Amino acid sequence: MTPLDTIRLYGTAPDSIVDGPGLRFAVFVQGCTHGCPGCHNPDSQPACGGAVRRIDELAAEIEANGLAQGVTISGGEPFEQAVACAELARRMRALGLNVWTYTGYRYEDLAALANRAAATGAVCAAHDTPAASARPSLPSVDPSGAEALLAATDVLVDGPFVQALHSFELPWRGSSNQRLIDVPATRTSGRIVLWDTHEDFPEKPASW
Ligand code: SF4
Structure with a gap:
């Protein structure tokens, strides 16, 4: 996987209190193929919208915050800009910041794709794009990028937004099918470990 130095963004929110616990710098990438009915950010769906930013400049802006x-x-x-997002997440981790990543994919599918990439080394060296054999189910996701982004994520909020399961009572997520997954614990144990929100005050995972 060749690191990217740019990322296409829908926007940022430097002082978010709704995208995870505490005061957070939220980065909203541009482009999404899920098309969930009732999407909270429909303008973020077109892959060619938004604006391209240099990752080092974005990382410096977050650090200066x-x-x-x-x-x-x-x-x-x-995960449809997994390589770029992994690079940003890796830099944030190096600054001591925890990383939450939201995705419309399910963890199991992303992990399976990442595992296949690791097993086959299935990345086209000429174009840094996933080889066809490694992307049977998630054609818009770079397998090695998925592995790198999972590895640099503390909590993954996974699954599509489902309007019928929507509730304002759910912490940090829009519909009850979505899970808050403690990624390091899940990768270590080999089973899904949910992040413990303790309802009114979130505790940190042991990995933070
Ligand atoms: S995953 Fe669904 S809710 Fe989220 S941006 Fe994409 S279409 Fe919208």
């Missing part, structure tokens, strides 16, 4: 307790990567669909 100084107040953010964590970074949230949302969208749009972060």
Whole structure:
């Protein structure tokens, strides 16, 4: 996987209190193929919209913010810019910031894709795009990028937004099918470990 130095963004929110616990710098990427009815950000769906930013400049802006307790990567669909989002997440982790990533995909599908990429080394070296054999189910996701983004994510909020399951009572997510997954614990144990929100005050995962 060749790191990218740019990312296409729908926008940012440097002082979000709704995209995960605490005060967070939220980054909304541009482009999403899920097309969930009732999407909260329909303008973020076209892949060619938004604006291209240099990742090093965005990382410097977040570092200079100084107040953010964590970074949230949302969208749009972060895993459809997985290589770029992984690079941003890796840099945020290096600054000591926890990373929440939102996705319309399910963890199991992303992990399976990432595992296949790791097993086959299935990335086209000439174009840094996933080889066809490694992308049977998620054609818009770079497998090695998916692995890198999962590896740099503390909490994954997964699954599409389902209007029939929508509730304002759910912390950090729009519909009850979506899960808050403690990614390091899940990758270590090999089973889904949910992040413990403790309802009114979220506790940190042990990995933070
Ligand atoms: S995954 Fe998110 S951004 Fe994409 S269509 Fe669904 S709600 Fe909208």
